[in-house]
Amino acid sequence: MNRVWSKLAAPVRLGLFLAAMMGAALAHAQSAPVRVPILVYHRFGARVTDSMTVRTAVFADQLRFLKEHHITVVPLSEVVRYFRNEAPPPPANSIVITADDGHRSVFTAMAPLVERYKIPVTLFIYPSAISNASYAMTWEQLAELKATGRFDVQSHTFWHPNFHIEKRRRSPADYRNFVSEQLVGSRKRLQDKLGGRIDMLAWPFGIYDDELINLARESGYIAGFSIERRPASGRDNVMALPRYLMTNGVQGGAFERIVEGESPNPRSRPEKNQ
Numbered sequence: 001m002n003r004v005w006s007k008l009a010a011p012v013r014l015g016l017f018l019a020a021m022m023g024a025a026l027a028h029a030q031s032a033p034v035r036v037p038i039l040v041y042h043r044f045g046a047r048v049t050d051s052m053t054v055r056t057a058v059f060a061d062q063l064r065f066l067k068e069h070h071i072t073v074v075p076l077s078e079v080v081r082y083f084r085n086e087a088p089p090p091p092a093n094s095i096v097i098t099a100d101d102g103h104r105s106v107f108t109a110m111a112p113l114v115e116r117y118k119i120p121v122t123l124f125i126y127p128s129a130i131s132n133a134s135y136a137m138t139w140e141q142l143a144e145l146k147a148t149g150r151f152d153v154q155s156h157t158f159w160h161p162n163f164h165i166e167k168r169r170r171s172p173a174d175y176r177n178f179v180s181e182q183l184v185g186s187r188k189r190l191q192d193k194l195g196g197r198i199d200m201l202a203w204p205f206g207i208y209d210d211e212l213i214n215l216a217r218e219s220g221y222i223a224g225f226s227i228e229r230r231p232a233s234g235r236d237n238v239m240a241l242p243r244y245l246m247t248n249g250v251q252g253g254a255f256e257r258i259v260e261g262e263s264p265n266p267r268s269r270p271e272k273n274q
């Protein structure tokens with residue numbers, strides 16, 4: 001073996017070595033599933049004015065807690081690559097932070113803290129709201145966040161429909177066309193406006209089923225995200241990875257339990273949210 005090895009040209013030896021290392025990493029990824037809590041925030045503010053608002057001070061405390069306890073905030077795309085067996089596992093004690101809907105407080109309140117703690121964040125955006133709805137960011141603000149290198153922008157469909165309702169009120173063919181337009185239209189608009197690859201999808205209201213997953217795959221998405229109170233793992237369908245809905249009540253011990261990867265109720269159903 002050693003004689004054969006020594007006769008190989010150096011580049012071939014290097015190639016074989018790297019292939020063996022990659023194989024070991026992927027085998028490890030398959031044999032020891034890593035569980036990663038994925039958090040989803042919506043809005044931030046000085047006061048809690050609705051169920052989806054987290055006080056900015058609470059969010060700041062959470063980021064300080066993560067830093068003090070050496071929890072690594074990793075990019076969502078990295079975790080997806082791991083779940084797709086395309087990359088080695090993220091570091092132990094990893095967590096992912098996302099924010100849905102493009103609320104302007106992401107720009108005014110979240111972004112300064114993201115910059116202070118130098119963490120990666122993925123924003124799920126539905127383009128119809130941007131530079132349009134009074135509560136939403138503008139395209140310029142989104143571009144500014146993306147330019148920092150800390151924010152990835154991904155799809156939340158085009159106008160955030162409730163697919164349960166749309167399925168009831170449309171014919172099967174019309175419904176499929178509608179879903180495809182929502183999925184493809186969002187990717188296209190985000191790509192045109194901001195550039196980059198758009199291949200991750202947050203399901204509006206956390207609603208998904210097999211038909212929606214198939215349509216999302218056909219539309220070029222490689223990962224999807226729902227709302228369920230448990231950490232994501234390689235055993236989950238990568239097109240419906242669970243995320244913890246962050247409300248202002250998730251403080252102290254409740255936050256610590258999420259960070260530790262505990263499932264308060266493993267059989268909990270997807271929660272309705274915006």
Ligand SMILES: [Zn+2]
Binds near residue numbers: 101156160205273
């Ligand atoms: Zn939403």
